[in-house]
Amino acid sequence: MVKKLLLSLGALSLLFPALSYADDPSAAQLNMGLNALWVMVAAILVLLMQGGFILLESGSTRMKNAGHVAGKTIFTLGLCSLIYWAVGYGFTFGADSSEALNKFIGTGSFFFDPSISAGEGDNYPSTIFFIFQLAFASISLSIAWGGFAERAKLSSYLIFTILFTAVIYPVVAHWIWGGGWLAQDGAQDYAGSTVVHLTGALAAFAATVLLKPRIGKFNKDGSANEILGHNQVFSALSVLLLWVGWFGFNAGSALSVGDGFFGYVAFNTQLGAAGGAVAALLISWLVAGKADITSMLNGALAGLVAITASCAFVAPWAAVVIGLVAGVLVFFSVKFFEKMKVDDPIYALSVHGAAGIWGTLANGIFATQELAEKVGVGQGGLIDTGSWHQLWVQFESVVVCGAYVLAASFLILGVMKLVMGFRVTEEQEIIGLDLSEHGTYGYPEQMKKAQQNL
Structure with missing residues (x-):
C-alpha cells in the first residue's frame, strides 16, 4: 500500500512539477496542468488518426499501391508539420494584422517560436495548442488524398501539401476559428465539419476531376466497374481507429477540463457515429437486398463527420437524428457521384463532403440557445428558437468556404497539371505505384507470387 502511494505521488510530481516545489499550488496552476494534459492527449488521439487513414486508403485500394499509401502518408504528415509551423499557423491564428485584414487572414506567429511553458493566466501552453491544431x-x-488515390505522382503530393497547408486550409480555419469574418457572424463549427472535412473533400473533388478516373473504372457506355479494395478488414479496423481518435477531435476541442463539458461532447459524438453506422447498413440492406459492409463503414464515418460541427450545440436526440440522416445521405451520395462518373476510391466526397455539409447545416436546425450561449458562438437553431438566422449563417459558411476551396484547389492543381502533369503514366498505373514510384512492393511476397503465376 505504501509502495503504491509513493508511486502515485511520484507520477503526480512528474505530471505537475508545481506540486514538487510549492506547498500550496494555486487552483489556476492545477487547472492549467489538467487542461494541458487533456489537450495533449487529445492531440495524440487526432495524430493517431493518420494510422486510420493509412488503413482506410490502403484497404480500400489495390494491393499494388499499399506501400505507397503508407509511405506518402507519413511523408506528407512530416511536410505538413513543417509548413504549418512556418506559415500555416500564422495565417490561421496570427494576431498582428489590422482589424480589417484580420477578418480575412491572420498574420504573425510565422516560424512559430513559443515560450517554453505556459504564462501567467494561460489555460494551457501555446506549444500544446499548436500541436492540437x-x-x-x-x-x-489526408482527406484530400482520397481524390489522388492510385493515380497521382508522388511529386504532386509534395507540391500540393505545401500549398494546401500554406494557403488553402489556413484561410478557412481563420475565417471560422481564428477570429475571421465568419466567426464574427457566429458560424458554428465546433470541431471542423466545414473547416477540416469539407475543405479536404473539395480539394479531393478537384483532384479526382482533373486526374480523371482510374483505368478500367468506367466502360464506354458509362457504366461503372467495381474496383474492390484489397483488404476489407483493414478498412473496418481503420474506421474503429478513426472513431476512437474522434474523441480527441471533438471532445478535445473543449480545450479544457473545466466542468467536464468535454464529456457531453464525447457523448454526442458516440451517438452520431452510432446513428450513421446503423442507418447506412439498414438502407443498403433495404435498397440492394444485401447488408453492404462498405456502406456501413462509410455511414459510421459520415455520422462522425456530421456530428463534428454540432457535438457541443445539440441535445442527444438531435445527435442521433444527425447521425441517422448522415448514414442515409452517404449511401445515396456514393451512388450519385458514381453516376456522374466521378471516381472517388476512398469515398471522400460523400463521407467528408456531403456529410460535412449536412453536419454544418444541422446546427442551424438543431442547435439550442442554452448550448450556444455556453460555447459562446452563434445562437440557437430553427427548432429551438424559431429563427432562421443561424441556419442562414451556417449556409453562408458552407457556400463561401466551399467556393474558396474549390477555386484555390482547381487553380493550383490545374497549373500543376499544365506545368508538370500529376498523373502517372498508364504503364505505371497498371504495375502499381509501389513499384513505379518507390521501386518495391508493400507486399513483396504476394506480388512476386502473382507475377510468377502470370
Missing part, C-alpha cells in the same frame, strides 16, 4: 490540418490534408 497541426493535427487538424494534417487530417484535412
Whole structure:
C-alpha cells in the first residue's frame, strides 16, 4: 500500500512539477496542468488518426499501391508539420494584422517560436495548442488524398501539401476559428465539419476531376466497374481507429477540463457515429437486398463527420437524428457521384463532403440557445428558437468556404497539371505505384507470387 502511494505521488510530481516545489499550488496552476494534459492527449488521439487513414486508403485500394499509401502518408504528415509551423499557423491564428485584414487572414506567429511553458493566466501552453491544431490540418490534408488515390505522382503530393497547408486550409480555419469574418457572424463549427472535412473533400473533388478516373473504372457506355479494395478488414479496423481518435477531435476541442463539458461532447459524438453506422447498413440492406459492409463503414464515418460541427450545440436526440440522416445521405451520395462518373476510391466526397455539409447545416436546425450561449458562438437553431438566422449563417459558411476551396484547389492543381502533369503514366498505373514510384512492393511476397503465376 505504501509502495503504491509513493508511486502515485511520484507520477503526480512528474505530471505537475508545481506540486514538487510549492506547498500550496494555486487552483489556476492545477487547472492549467489538467487542461494541458487533456489537450495533449487529445492531440495524440487526432495524430493517431493518420494510422486510420493509412488503413482506410490502403484497404480500400489495390494491393499494388499499399506501400505507397503508407509511405506518402507519413511523408506528407512530416511536410505538413513543417509548413504549418512556418506559415500555416500564422495565417490561421496570427494576431498582428489590422482589424480589417484580420477578418480575412491572420498574420504573425510565422516560424512559430513559443515560450517554453505556459504564462501567467494561460489555460494551457501555446506549444500544446499548436500541436492540437497541426493535427487538424494534417487530417484535412489526408482527406484530400482520397481524390489522388492510385493515380497521382508522388511529386504532386509534395507540391500540393505545401500549398494546401500554406494557403488553402489556413484561410478557412481563420475565417471560422481564428477570429475571421465568419466567426464574427457566429458560424458554428465546433470541431471542423466545414473547416477540416469539407475543405479536404473539395480539394479531393478537384483532384479526382482533373486526374480523371482510374483505368478500367468506367466502360464506354458509362457504366461503372467495381474496383474492390484489397483488404476489407483493414478498412473496418481503420474506421474503429478513426472513431476512437474522434474523441480527441471533438471532445478535445473543449480545450479544457473545466466542468467536464468535454464529456457531453464525447457523448454526442458516440451517438452520431452510432446513428450513421446503423442507418447506412439498414438502407443498403433495404435498397440492394444485401447488408453492404462498405456502406456501413462509410455511414459510421459520415455520422462522425456530421456530428463534428454540432457535438457541443445539440441535445442527444438531435445527435442521433444527425447521425441517422448522415448514414442515409452517404449511401445515396456514393451512388450519385458514381453516376456522374466521378471516381472517388476512398469515398471522400460523400463521407467528408456531403456529410460535412449536412453536419454544418444541422446546427442551424438543431442547435439550442442554452448550448450556444455556453460555447459562446452563434445562437440557437430553427427548432429551438424559431429563427432562421443561424441556419442562414451556417449556409453562408458552407457556400463561401466551399467556393474558396474549390477555386484555390482547381487553380493550383490545374497549373500543376499544365506545368508538370500529376498523373502517372498508364504503364505505371497498371504495375502499381509501389513499384513505379518507390521501386518495391508493400507486399513483396504476394506480388512476386502473382507475377510468377502470370
